[in-house]
Amino acid sequence: MRTLLITGQSGAGRTTLAAATALGAADEGTRTLVLGTDRTDTLGAALGTPTGPRPVRITPTLTAWRPDATAAFRDDLAAFQDRASAVLDLLGAARLDAEEVTPLPGAEELSVLRALRDAALSEAHDLIVVDLPPTPQALALLALPGELRRYLRRLLPPERQAARALRPVLGRLAGVPMPAEWLYETAARWDVELAAVEAVLADRATRVRLVAAPTPAGADAVRHATLGLALRGHRPEALLANRAFPEPGGEADGWLAGPLAQQRKVLAEWDQAYDVHPVPHLGRDPRGADDLAALPVPAVTSGTTTVEWPVTDRLAEDGVLVWHIPLPGAVRDDLDLIRRGDELVLTAGPFRRIVPLPSALRRCTVDGAGLREGELRVRFAPDPRLWPHGR
Numbered sequence: 001m002r003t004l005l006i007t008g009q010s011g012a013g014r015t016t017l018a019a020a021t022a023l024g025a026a027d028e029g030t031r032t033l034v035l036g037t038d039r040t041d042t043l044g045a046a047l048g049t050p051t052g053p054r055p056v057r058i059t060p061t062l063t064a065w066r067p068d069a070t071a072a073f074r075d076d077l078a079a080f081q082d083r084a085s086a087v088l089d090l091l092g093a094a095r096l097d098a099e100e101v102t103p104l105p106g107a108e109e110l111s112v113l114r115a116l117r118d119a120a121l122s123e124a125h126d127l128i129v130v131d132l133p134p135t136p137q138a139l140a141l142l143a144l145p146g147e148l149r150r151y152l153r154r155l156l157p158p159e160r161q162a163a164r165a166l167r168p169v170l171g172r173l174a175g176v177p178m179p180a181e182w183l184y185e186t187a188a189r190w191d192v193e194l195a196a197v198e199a200v201l202a203d204r205a206t207r208v209r210l211v212a213a214p215t216p217a218g219a220d221a222v223r224h225a226t227l228g229l230a231l232r233g234h235r236p237e238a239l240l241a242n243r244a245f246p247e248p249g250g251e252a253d254g255w256l257a258g259p260l261a262q263q264r265k266v267l268a269e270w271d272q273a274y275d276v277h278p279v280p281h282l283g284r285d286p287r288g289a290d291d292l293a294a295l296p297v298p299a300v301t302s303g304t305t306t307v308e309w310p311v312t313d314r315l316a317e318d319g320v321l322v323w324h325i326p327l328p329g330a331v332r333d334d335l336d337l338i339r340r341g342d343e344l345v346l347t348a349g350p351f352r353r354i355v356p357l358p359s360a361l362r363r364c365t366v367d368g369a370g371l372r373e374g375e376l377r378v379r380f381a382p383d384p385r386l387w388p389h390g391r
Contacts, residue, residue: 001120003128003200004300005142008211009221010134013242017211017279018131019046020292025127025300026062027293033125036066037112037133037141048288063125067115109141113197120200127300135210135225139351142201142232145194150354152194156187204304207237214241214266214278215259222270227329228351230307235326237305238298239274241267243281273328311358320367320379321360328374337378339366344378363387 006018015038022034036043036051043066044051049058053068112130119128132138200206210225212218222239229235244267245260270276277298286292312322327335327348336347342362345354364380364387371377 001123001126001128001205002300002302003116003120003130003203003206005130005132005138005201005206005208006211007132007135007138007208008225008240009213009218012211012213012218012221013279014134014211015042015131016046016286016292017240017242017295017297018129019043020286020295020297021209021300022062022064022127022129023047023059023289023292024297025129026059028299029061030300031061031124031126032129033063033065033119033127034129034131035112035115035119036064036131037108038066038131039108041066043131046286046292065115065119067111109144112141113145114193116200117193117197121196129300135221135228136350139225139228139232143353145197145201147354149191149194149198152187152191156184202233202306204306205302207300207303207305208234209238209240210236210274211240211242214244214263214270216262216266219266219269222274223329224349227327227348230327230329231346231348231351231353233307233309235305235307235328236274237303239270239276240297241270241276241278244278246280311360315382318379320381321364323358323361323378323380325376325378326374327371327376330371330374330376332371335369335371335376337366337369346376 004021006014006021008014015036018034022032026032033055034043034047041051043064047058047064049056049064051064051066053066055063055065058064116128116130119125132141208229210222212222212225218241226236245256245263247260248256251257267276267278277296279295279297282291282294284291286295307326309323309325312324314320314322325346330348334347334349336345338345340354342357343354344357345352361380364382367379367381369376369378
C-alpha cells in the first residue's frame with residue numbers, strides 16, 4: 001500500500017490535482033482512495049460527485065472520503081464521559097449531550113489522521129491520496145502525532161505504570177488521589193493509535209507532492225514548504241506548477257508579457273531543484289472526470305521521499321561524530337539548536353521540531369554545528385564519563 005500526501009500553496013489547486021491524480025491512478029486499475037480534508041466539499045466539486053463522512057464509490061476503483069470531525073469528536077467525548085463517570089459524578093459535573101457538542105480546535109486534524117490510519121490498516125486500497133491543507137497547516141498536522149505522543153510520555157510516563165497495584169496504597173499514604181487505571185489505559189491506547197499514524201507518515205512508501213502556481217508568491221511558498229518538510233524528514237518527489245500559461249508561438253505582448261516572464265523565471269529556478277511538472281490552465285475551473293483527465297499530472301510510481309539523517313564516525317580524524325540533517329533552503333541566521341537531555345530542539349525559520357538523539361549521540365556533548373550546501377552538520381564529542389573505553 002502506498003500513500004501520497006499532496007500539499008502546497010494556498011489557493012493553487014491542490015484539491016483539483018489530488019482528485020486528478022487519484023482518478024488517473026484508478027483509471028489504470030489501482031484501487032485508490034482519495035481523502036479530503038477541507039470543511040467544504042471542494043473534493044466533491046472537483047470530482048463532480050458529492051463526498052461525505054462515509055466513503056463514496058466514484059468508479060469501480062476510486063473511492064472518495066471526507067471524514068466528519070464533528071461525529072468523531074462526539075464519539076470520543078461520549079467515550080471519555082463514560083470512562084470518567086465516577087470522577088464527574090464526584091465533582092457534580094453535568095454531562096454534555098451529543099446535540100450541544102461542537103469540535104474543539106485540533107479535532108479536524110485528529111479525524112483526518114485517524115481516517116488515514118484506518119484506511120492504511122484496512123488493506124482495501126493500493127493507493128491513498130491525501131488532499132492536505134495548505135503547507136503551514138499540513139506541516140502542523142504531520143507533526144501532531146509525534147508531539148501528542150511526546151506529551152503523553154512526559155505527563156504519564158509508561159515506566160511508572162508498573163506501580164499500578166501500589167497506587168491505592170500510595171494515595172492513602174500521601175493523602176491525595178492517584179491517577180485512575182482508566183487514565184493510564186486511555187493514554188496507552190492513544191499512544192498505540194498515534195504510533196500507527198506515525199508509522200504511515202514515516203513509511204518509505206509514503207510520498208509527498210507540492211502544488212504551487214509558477215509565480216513569485218508560489219516560489220516563496222515552495223521554499224517554505226521544502227524547508228518545513230525537510231525538518232519532518234521528507235522531500236518533495238514532484239512539484240506541480242499548476243495553472244501555467246501556455247507559451248505563445250512568438251513573443252508575448254500586452255498584459256500577458258509580464259506574467260509569462262515571471263513564470264519562465266520561476267520554472268527555470270524550480271527545474272534546478274525539483275522534478276517539475278507544469279499543469280496548463282484550462283481556461284476554466286476543472287469540474288468532473290473529463291476536465292480532470294485533461295490535466296497532465298504525473299503517474300504515481302513506487303519510491304520514497306523520506307530522508308535519512310545519517311551519523312558519520314569521524315572519531316579517528318577529528319574526535320567527533322557528525323549528525324547530518326538535510327535542510328534545503330535554510331538560512332544560517334534563522335537556525336537554532338538546543339540540547340535538552342536526550343533530545344535536540346531544532347528550529348529552522350518558522351518551523352521547530354524536537355527530535356530524540358540517536359543512541360550513540362546521547363553519550364556525547366554538542367561540539368558545534370555548521371550549515372553547508374543545505375545540510376546542517378552537528379558535531380558531537382564523546383563524553384569521557386559515558387563513552388566506552390577503547391574508542
